[in-house]
Amino acid sequence: MKAGLKNRHLSMIAIGGVIGAGLFVGSSAGIAAAGPAILVSYALVGTMVVLVMRMLGEMAAARPASGSFSEYADQALGRWAGFSIGWLYWFFWVVVLAVEATAGAVILNGWMPAVPQWAWALAVMVVLTATNLVSVGSYGEFEFWFAGIKVVAIGGFIVVGLLAVFGLLPGSDNPGAGFAHLTDTGGFLPNGWGSILTGILMVVFSFMGSEIVTLAAGESQDPQRAVSKATNSVIWRIGFFYLGSVLVVLTLLPWNDPSITDEGSYVAALNSIGIPHAGEVMNVIVLTAVLSCLNSGLYTASRMAFSLGRRGDAPASFATTTTSGVPRPAILGSVVFGFVAVFFNYLWPDTVFAFLLNSSGAVALFVWLVICCTQLRMRRVIEQETPEKLVVRMWLFPYLTWATIGMIVFVLVYMLFDDVGREQVLLSLLVAAVVVAIAVVRELRGRRTAGHADRESHDLSGKT
Template structure:
């Protein structure tokens, strides 16, 4: 038997190409294919571009901080493990469970949304039946082996990336008149100057859409979880991080420029998908069906990654003594089967609450979902800041780090400030204010539960295993 399996450790079998495509495709999803139109409608063409540039900047800051931590300590628990070690077990417990809740809720939503998309082609088949098909598919991919999961995600991400590239090329050609569109003439940049110009709703509209845009970029941090199961994280991670920063910025910003140029901002928020509108305007046959398939792929990709992240986070919490020990057990393929199964079952329960108690439990889960990502990014930045300071304090030479944050400590501090600003603007938006209050309340409840349940018992015993970087505790008391 593999010695790592005997020790109950996950297997490093994910290849560099898997990590690369996962990092690239992880942030290209419904936030771009569906949410971009609403952002253009609310902030105008210039405001939408500015908001996505802001989101891209924050993502860059987060990813370089995560890069230093993940290359130095490539563990499956990712930022939950780093927070436990470099901020405190209470923070590790809170962020771990908040992040797990957020992804488990998201998985349930993705199943329903995917089933609704299938109604276009199979109107007589009930949505629940499609949900069941997708549940079986993603569960199978996640429990067979990490290789099967990674290979599926490789192709899911590839379809999304290819679609965005084709869209930018065709849309750009339509802008400059190389491809005919249904209107009399190519618009060039006339939609940037007509009907109120770049910022028709004022500069304040940019701030109101910032949190939505930041949410669209969230998912980039998933690559940190995959580091613990990657064959050569010290080589693959820096490459993946460099690619995700610049290529996603190019994909997002260029796509938004094309969308804003071809669709008047007043109409952008009322179409089902602005991508469908553009493909249809240039006469692409079956444009709606093509984008329906791509969006379906994006939803399944999110569900696939979400189930992976949920199971690994639950496994990490179990390893740290912060979740029942049963979730720390692996099957013969080195997969945390119990953690995958429980995460999937919870996602279905959260899905049922949207029908049974839409005004109570489900609203709470969505609020946690909305806030957990940004809090996680702040945790990554603070963990890197504390890690670097401790590394230097104990005599470490920064030159020895295989991947390091430039301009330290400016980068992590700026990341904390910008993420904090994003959260602060939620308080000024009546539509997001309740989510902020509920999300912060849930976070406070997690902290309170940790200190009542564990006190200092975990803090006094946690150690960092130098051989593979895992934070461990004595057997779970849960």
């Protein structure tokens, strides 16, 4: 692996990693379920992500690694933990590849219906696979521009939206009600306190991707500085891009306006201002977010596969790189599964692909939970071995770490009582149990083999 990512790449990956396609596509369902109180849901999940990123940043700044939290779990909790969370994370992202490729194909097919959806999905996957195979720098360059478009788009949306909210935007069709829409339609909590928890389940997975920068830092020129900067800026990034943009939607329109669910929250907001061709503009931005997510997903899955291969938890070929430092077998292995998942999505969308989607649904929470448990042990190890490398420290350790663990467990338990969340948690637990069982069996076999080798060595030395 080579340090092919520049500081500007890392900075934009850190910012763009927080802005997933889920923000544009999924926010309307959350608003419909919780009303203005969805802001509290976003704030609670955002707080949880900030704390998890602080813990991960502490470990990544002290020990940069291409496998990030999987390698830390290996060191702190045991081989079984690193193996399990590494493969679950890989599984999550290769399923995401299929989801994003299909989403991108739908948009492109709408523009050019003469080309079938499957051909667009194939083209998108091939192009981004090729860029990842060239060099890590080409991935960084693509992500720099993808993330840049997302950042500029949301920043512009917030500025224009707030001007319209307060009646300061010339030619706006919106009446400019200020913050009145936050309470004028059934109050701030129109569906009760329970809707905040329902909202949490709907928005939690749109935050997945914040941790990508810690994997990418291993291929940067100054990983410690990159991780420190990304970790310290995660608060304003989540506050501005998530809370800021959703607040604009809720102040431009009443939360129960049918256009929010019919057209999508951001398109409806732009239409209320009178922005021409709002739907087409938002489709371009969503396509950019989809391509960014697909690009980062392929990068992330391949680097996790590379790390697993290097530790002997995946085929040894995954740990090999080209002369330019690209783990080609790990990339190809990841994208093959992605292609297979796209194939399943077209042939069996309601059975096989639905199973893949649901069985990876709670992996984000599992990853965050493992990061918390790992940091509890790694903090002591780093303090004893290399205390000078603790340049990023978790706040109020260990109390906030335990509080975060409690928050994540609470969300997982609550999902068991939710009709949609229950299937995701149970299927994700099933897949996790299978992976952990494989990890434990491998570890026991390894110990047994090592024991036999020790006995044979002892017997030979005795005969000698």
